[in-house]
Structure formats: C-alpha cells, structure tokens
Amino acid sequence: MTRRRVHAVSLLALLLLFFLPQSRAQTPPERAAASRLIGEVFANGQQLSYVSALSDRIGSRLTGTANARRAEEWAEGEMKRLGLVNVRREPYRMAASWERGPASAALVSGGNNRPLAVASYTWTPGTEGPVEGEVVDVGAGRPEDVRRVASQVKGRIALVVPEGADLDSVIYNFYRAAGLVRELKDAGARAVLLAADKPHSILYTAPVEFTATGKLAALPTVSLAREDVLLLRRLLSQNQTPRIRLDVHNRIGGAFDATNVVGEIRGSGLADELVVVGAHLDSNDLGPGALDNGAGSGAVLETARAIKALGLRPRRTIRFVLFTGEEEGMVGSIAYVERHRAEMDKTVAALVMDIGAGRPQGWFSMGRTDLDAEIRELSEPLAQFGDFTIEHAAFAATDNAPFMAEGVPNLILIQDETPYFPVHHTIADTPDKIEPRDYASAVAVFASTAYAIADRPQRFGRRLTADEIKRMADETKVGDQWRAAGIWK
Ligand SMILES: [Zn+2]
Structure with missing residues (x-):
C-alpha cells in the first residue's frame, strides 16, 4: 500500500516535471x-x-x-x-407596495382557543377582520387535489401541504401557487394555509402571484407552522372538524x-x-x-x-x-x-x-x-x-x-x-x-x-x-x- 503510494507520487512528480514548465509557459493571460x-x-x-x-x-x-x-x-x-x-x-x-402587518390564527373548535403560528405570504391581501371556517385538507395542492375536494371547499379554510424541498419541487410549488390560490377562491375558500416544510415551527414566505403587474394573491394566504399542520391533520384523521379563526392585516400601497x-x-x-x-x-x-x-x-x-x-x-x-x-x-x-x-x-x-x-x-x-x-x-x-x-x-x-x-x-x-x-x-x-x-x-x-x-x-x-x-x-x-x-x- 505504502510502496504503491510512493510509486504513484514519484510518477506524478515525473509527469509534473515533463508537463508543468510547458503548460505554464502556455498559460493564457x-x-x-x-x-x-x-x-x-x-x-x-x-x-x-x-x-x-x-x-x-x-x-x-x-x-x-x-x-x-x-x-x-x-x-x-x-x-x-x-x-x-x-x-x-x-x-x-x-x-403596488406591500408591507407585512400582524397575523394571528387560533384553533377554536372543541372548546379550544389555541394559538397557531402563521405568517402571511408576501403580496397577499389581509382578511379585513377575523374570518372563521372549518379546515379542508387539499393535499399537496396539485390541480387534481383541488378537483378532488372542490365540492367541500366553499366557506372553508384550505390547508395545503406542498411536497418536496429540493430545487425542482421549490420551483414547481413557486409556479403553482398563483393558480392554486385562484382555483381555491373559485371553489369558494375563504383563506389558504400553506404548510411550512421547515422544522421547529419555522415559517416560510414567498409571493403567490408574480407582482410585475401589481397583482395581489386571490385570497389571504399564510404559512402555517409544520407542527400545527400535523396537529390539524391528526384531528382530521380522527374525524374531528377543526375550525380556525384567522386575522391578517397587511398594508398595501400605491405604485x-x-x-x-x-x-x-x-x-x-x-x-x-x-x-x-x-x-x-x-x-x-x-x-x-x-x-x-x-x-x-x-x-x-x-x-x-x-x-x-x-x-x-x-x-x-x-x-x-x-x-x-x-x-x-x-x-x-x-x-x-x-x-x-x-x-x-x-x-x-x-x-x-x-x-x-x-x-x-x-x-x-x-x-x-x-x-x-x-x-x-x-x-x-x-x-x-x-x-x-x-x-x-x-x-x-x-x-x-x-x-x-x-x-x-x-x-x-x-x-x-x-x-x-x-x-x-x-x-x-x-x-x-x-x-x-x-x-x-x-x-x-x-x-x-x-x-x-x-x-x-x-x-x-x-x-x-x-x-x-x-x-x-x-x-x-x-x-x-x-x-x-x-x-x-
Ligand atoms: Zn434568491
């Protein structure tokens, strides 16, 4: 092993001796x-x-x-x-300009008034006063997911758990967001909770619509902490109907x-x-x-x-x-x-x-x-x-x-x-x-x-x-x- 390494090293030295001066002389500026x-x-x-x-x-x-x-x-x-x-x-x-205001959410069903961790996605509207609704799970938020639950969305708050955190998924979810929120609005949803994929209640943000045209998202859209997402999904799996109150204030200004x-x-x-x-x-x-x-x-x-x-x-x-x-x-x-x-x-x-x-x-x-x-x-x-x-x-x-x-x-x-x-x-x-x-x-x-x-x-x-x-x-x-x-x- 050692001998072979020595041999390899000396061979390398020999090669360098032959090639280095020449290649150095030819190094373009x-x-x-x-x-x-x-x-x-x-x-x-x-x-x-x-x-x-x-x-x-x-x-x-x-x-x-x-x-x-x-x-x-x-x-x-x-x-x-x-x-x-x-x-x-x-x-x-x-x-248009956009500035984050306070956002709060709570689980209010089953005798609860339990705070949930949320933060607005950027360039999204506020709720104009608190809104309340039952949570409906829209899966990963792909077009087929929205179609599957479209009849249950009216008057409710949509929970979406986008999949994947690699570059391809991040880009897919980024481009999907505007259409997703518009489809949910058309189906009658009142607001959208997008699951944060980060650990330990870290919240995420991004725009929903491209704002070159000054367009806001079609609905109030917030990032919901992963731990709270899992809580809601556990309740849903137990046939509970979690009900959420959401109160979001954002300041939207002119050009x-x-x-x-x-x-x-x-x-x-x-x-x-x-x-x-x-x-x-x-x-x-x-x-x-x-x-x-x-x-x-x-x-x-x-x-x-x-x-x-x-x-x-x-x-x-x-x-x-x-x-x-x-x-x-x-x-x-x-x-x-x-x-x-x-x-x-x-x-x-x-x-x-x-x-x-x-x-x-x-x-x-x-x-x-x-x-x-x-x-x-x-x-x-x-x-x-x-x-x-x-x-x-x-x-x-x-x-x-x-x-x-x-x-x-x-x-x-x-x-x-x-x-x-x-x-x-x-x-x-x-x-x-x-x-x-x-x-x-x-x-x-x-x-x-x-x-x-x-x-x-x-x-x-x-x-x-x-x-x-x-x-x-x-x-x-x-x-x-x-x-x-x-x-x-
Ligand atoms: Zn960047």
Missing part, C-alpha cells in the same frame, strides 16, 4: 489572472463583511420597504468606493420606483462587449436574507473588489448588477433587460449566483448544450474545488431568466444546496449559516469564471436566434414559466 483572483478572494475577500452589512446592519430587504431602499443606497456607495465607473441606480416601476444598482469595470480592447455579473440585493421579509441573497450580492461586490485590488483590466466590460424585485418574480432583472434590450447583442454572458453560500459544484447552462466545451475549458483551472458538473436544465427562478429568454448565454453557479433550503425565505436565513471556506470557494469560482469570460480573446458562445430560443423554450418547457413570470408577454 486570462487564466493567470483568474488564478490570481482565486488567491485574492481567499487572502483578502470581503464577501462576509458584505453579507453582514446587508443582513446584520440593514436586515430584511423586501423591495419597496425602507430597508430595501437603504440596501440600494448602500450598494451604490460600495460600488463607488470600489472605484467602479458608471455607477447608477436604474429605476423601474412596481405597481413606487425600485432601483437596480449598476456599476462597471470598463474593458480594454472590446469595451463595448459586456459580461453581466449579477445577484439580487432584495430579500423576503421574514428574515435578513443572508443566504438568499446576501451571499450572491456579496459575491458580486467581492468580484469587483478583487479585480480592482489586483489592478486587472479585462478585454470586455464587466457590468456588475445588483437586481431588486427578484423575490416578486424577477421584476428587476426583467426591467433591466427591457431597458438594455439594444445591448443584448453585445452582452456576451450573464452570470448569476442565487443558491446561497454552499460550495461550488458546477454550472446550470439553462438549456444550452452548445456551451459545454467552453464551460469545461473555463472550469479546468478550478479543479482544486472538486469535480464540476454542467446541468442543462432550464428554469426561470432567478435573475438570469430574462437573459435566457433573449438568447444570451447565461449561467447560474450550482452550489451545495443542503445549507440553503432549510432556511431559505425564513427568519433563520442569517449569516451564521455560512461556512466561510465553502463560501470563499463559491465566490472564487464565480469571480474567476466571470473574469475569464470577460478577458478571453474569443467570445463565450453566441446569442441564440429567435427560432432557437423558441425551440429551446418548447423543449425544456421554460417558455411556460417565462409567460407566467411576464418575461414573455
């Missing part, structure tokens, strides 16, 4: 710069302080709230302090302007070509959004900081964009693409980070098999971070989606999602969930890949034609999501 960026992120990276500034000092950042505005101002200030150029906040209109925060490092030879490096600055409002998406915002700013600190200048312009309105259905990135549509031919790629601070595992290439060879080549110098996968699945779940619909090559960093989904959109999404080395690895991979794409002599992939986009949208079904989100009108 963009690759050397990418390696220096990795070193800079590990040695001096500020990503954790960026997350702390957003999560600890500002807190939750629901678009349209005072905190979101503070975050936009802070990000603009940071970009200026880093020496980025063309730093600006680009406004776009949101049709307002939110802003995306933008800054650039101008390129040297191909300055009119752009690489967009983005993440969303906003968060949901139950927690301070450390992983979702303080971590991505921190990665965008650290990419800018590290490039400036090393005095690097890529061939192409890198445009750093901190989007807002992502949690309402990618409203900010949709507005960005509308505003910059004339630049889409010159937008070489859009890189987005939005799966928290877990270690990097590869790239989602969003239906693009034609980018495989180039992604592999870009990932070669990153072998120290493990094996990278390329996943071709296409879905609209974060700010790359409007770029995808324009045919612009777009990548999401795949990260270990195990630290992410247990706290995503909850009060527990705090900086202590970040493992610093894993996060630094993710930031290093994100920064060095963005730089390499901006600096390599040849363009990264190409923009798809309208026909190719349509074919890809049909084949992957992402077109349905683009329509639901208002990306495709």
Whole structure:
C-alpha cells in the first residue's frame, strides 16, 4: 500500500516535471489572472463583511420597504468606493407596495382557543377582520387535489401541504401557487394555509402571484407552522372538524420606483462587449436574507473588489448588477433587460449566483448544450474545488431568466444546496449559516469564471436566434414559466 503510494507520487512528480514548465509557459493571460483572483478572494475577500452589512446592519430587504431602499443606497456607495465607473441606480416601476402587518390564527373548535403560528405570504391581501371556517385538507395542492375536494371547499379554510424541498419541487410549488390560490377562491375558500416544510415551527414566505403587474394573491394566504399542520391533520384523521379563526392585516400601497444598482469595470480592447455579473440585493421579509441573497450580492461586490485590488483590466466590460424585485418574480432583472434590450447583442454572458453560500459544484447552462466545451475549458483551472458538473436544465427562478429568454448565454453557479433550503425565505436565513471556506470557494469560482469570460480573446458562445430560443423554450418547457413570470408577454 505504502510502496504503491510512493510509486504513484514519484510518477506524478515525473509527469509534473515533463508537463508543468510547458503548460505554464502556455498559460493564457486570462487564466493567470483568474488564478490570481482565486488567491485574492481567499487572502483578502470581503464577501462576509458584505453579507453582514446587508443582513446584520440593514436586515430584511423586501423591495419597496425602507430597508430595501437603504440596501440600494448602500450598494451604490460600495460600488463607488470600489472605484467602479458608471455607477447608477436604474429605476423601474412596481405597481403596488406591500408591507407585512400582524397575523394571528387560533384553533377554536372543541372548546379550544389555541394559538397557531402563521405568517402571511408576501403580496397577499389581509382578511379585513377575523374570518372563521372549518379546515379542508387539499393535499399537496396539485390541480387534481383541488378537483378532488372542490365540492367541500366553499366557506372553508384550505390547508395545503406542498411536497418536496429540493430545487425542482421549490420551483414547481413557486409556479403553482398563483393558480392554486385562484382555483381555491373559485371553489369558494375563504383563506389558504400553506404548510411550512421547515422544522421547529419555522415559517416560510414567498409571493403567490408574480407582482410585475401589481397583482395581489386571490385570497389571504399564510404559512402555517409544520407542527400545527400535523396537529390539524391528526384531528382530521380522527374525524374531528377543526375550525380556525384567522386575522391578517397587511398594508398595501400605491405604485413606487425600485432601483437596480449598476456599476462597471470598463474593458480594454472590446469595451463595448459586456459580461453581466449579477445577484439580487432584495430579500423576503421574514428574515435578513443572508443566504438568499446576501451571499450572491456579496459575491458580486467581492468580484469587483478583487479585480480592482489586483489592478486587472479585462478585454470586455464587466457590468456588475445588483437586481431588486427578484423575490416578486424577477421584476428587476426583467426591467433591466427591457431597458438594455439594444445591448443584448453585445452582452456576451450573464452570470448569476442565487443558491446561497454552499460550495461550488458546477454550472446550470439553462438549456444550452452548445456551451459545454467552453464551460469545461473555463472550469479546468478550478479543479482544486472538486469535480464540476454542467446541468442543462432550464428554469426561470432567478435573475438570469430574462437573459435566457433573449438568447444570451447565461449561467447560474450550482452550489451545495443542503445549507440553503432549510432556511431559505425564513427568519433563520442569517449569516451564521455560512461556512466561510465553502463560501470563499463559491465566490472564487464565480469571480474567476466571470473574469475569464470577460478577458478571453474569443467570445463565450453566441446569442441564440429567435427560432432557437423558441425551440429551446418548447423543449425544456421554460417558455411556460417565462409567460407566467411576464418575461414573455
Ligand atoms: Zn434568491
């Protein structure tokens, strides 16, 4: 065993002797710069302080709230302090504002007045005074579940227990919510209880409708703590008829302007070509959004900081964009693409980070098999971070989606999602969930890949034609999501 290992080591040394000097001599400059960026992120990276500034000092950042505005101002200030150029906040209109008010619920049947833990889903209406009703179990809330109980829903409060907590299920449930609540309203339900899938009474939130149009959910919709869900289901299984009182107050206001925060490092030879490096600055409002998406915002700013600190200048312009309105259905990135549509031919790629601070595992290439060879080549110098996968699945779940619909090559960093989904959109999404080395690895991979794409002599992939986009949208079904989100009108 030992002898074999020694043999293997000496063989490796011999191989290195033969190949290292040669390959080093051939290292293209963009690759050397990418390696220096990795070193800079590990040695001096500020990503954790960026997350702390957003999560600890500002807190939750629901678009349209005072905190979101503070975050936009802070990000603009940071970009200026880093020496980025063309730093600006680009406004776009949101049709309504929303702020959480108090919400309470109680089990009132069987002589009880027992409090239940609830929190509104965002952009949902209040109850306009307490409402009471018997609970009807709508299972996982799929269309067939609603059809099965439709005749029993009238005047009642619907309990839905969405299934699954992996990325695919989260996306399914996210897109299903608006239709589900509308169907329940049509069947006569008074309100909806959506089971939180998190342990220990942790509540979850998300929008129900995409709010690009300023639409509220069709019914008051609250997250119900898992333990209370199980209580209701036990009572139902014993043929009890649990009756709930729900009292929800949310403040809904008029139209307002939110802003995306933008800054650039101008390129040297191909300055009119752009690489967009983005993440969303906003968060949901139950927690301070450390992983979702303080971590991505921190990665965008650290990419800018590290490039400036090393005095690097890529061939192409890198445009750093901190989007807002992502949690309402990618409203900010949709507005960005509308505003910059004339630049889409010159937008070489859009890189987005939005799966928290877990270690990097590869790239989602969003239906693009034609980018495989180039992604592999870009990932070669990153072998120290493990094996990278390329996943071709296409879905609209974060700010790359409007770029995808324009045919612009777009990548999401795949990260270990195990630290992410247990706290995503909850009060527990705090900086202590970040493992610093894993996060630094993710930031290093994100920064060095963005730089390499901006600096390599040849363009990264190409923009798809309208026909190719349509074919890809049909084949992957992402077109349905683009329509639901208002990306495709
Ligand atoms: Zn996010």
